[in-house]
Amino acid sequence: MAEITAALVKELRERTGAGMMDCKKALTECNGDMDKASDFLREKGLAAAAKKAGRVAAEGTVESYIHGGGRIGVLLEVNCETDFVARGEEFKLLVKDVAMHIAAANPQYLNKEEVPEDVLQHERDILKAQALNEGKPEKIIEKMVEGRIEKYYKEVCLMEQAFVKDPDKTISDLVLDKTAKIGERIVIRRFTRYELGAGIEKRQEDFASEVMKEINR
Numbered sequence: 001m002a003e004i005t006a007a008l009v010k011e012l013r014e015r016t017g018a019g020m021m022d023c024k025k026a027l028t029e030c031n032g033d034m035d036k037a038s039d040f041l042r043e044k045g046l047a048a049a050a051k052k053a054g055r056v057a058a059e060g061t062v063e064s065y066i067h068g069g070g071r072i073g074v075l076l077e078v079n080c081e082t083d084f085v086a087r088g089e090e091f092k093l094l095v096k097d098v099a100m101h102i103a104a105a106n107p108q109y110l111n112k113e114e115v116p117e118d119v120l121q122h123e124r125d126i127l128k129a130q131a132l133n134e135g136k137p138e139k140i141i142e143k144m145v146e147g148r149i150e151k152y153y154k155e156v157c158l159m160e161q162a163f164v165k166d167p168d169k170t171i172s173d174l175v176l177d178k179t180a181k182i183g184e185r186i187v188i189r190r191f192t193r194y195e196l197g198a199g200i201e202k203r204q205e206d207f208a209s210e211v212m213k214e215i216n217r
Helices: 006-016 020-029 034-044 089-105 117-133 138-156 171-182 207-215
Strands: 059-067 072-080 166-170 187-195
Touching: 006 020, 006 034, 020 034, 020 166, 020 171, 059 089, 072 089, 089 171, 089 187, 117 138, 166 171, 171 187
Parallel strands: none
Antiparallel strands: 059 072, 072 187
């Protein structure tokens, strides 16, 4: 059995546009053969999502999600190509799931590109100082820092976060899967998350855990 490395999975994802877990599964099924794995994804309809990336998605919906009697609120815009899909149950379920995820996971940005450069530089400076304090050799520190920046993205960027209802998938994977299933381009455009009393010193409450309990009911 061929070793399925992260580099192989990334290459197949870039080639097909399919989700990371789907790419890993395809490579495993095809013993690491890139061409066979691409065909496998095409046969399953999962590679089709990449071809839809350039199409215009101007329909969709704005979803609101309120948790805990008004303690956490989310406004989310998700776009698709047609009003027909926007009114469909598959699309509505996706939008609801993403809104609940935002309430639970509290992402700060939509994607990597939205993270301001000054915020990234500040994070890199802290991570470098941590690595130096850990006694790591300077020659590997830069590589370590970039690896930790990728972890940082997974913590603060919605599209990079593990989906709360299925941690084996990122939100990006979830959208790609739904794109393949529905047959239209789907775009998470923007979101805002409100938390009652945010910025005011108060007793700490684990709202995320409460949201997760509601999701798992």
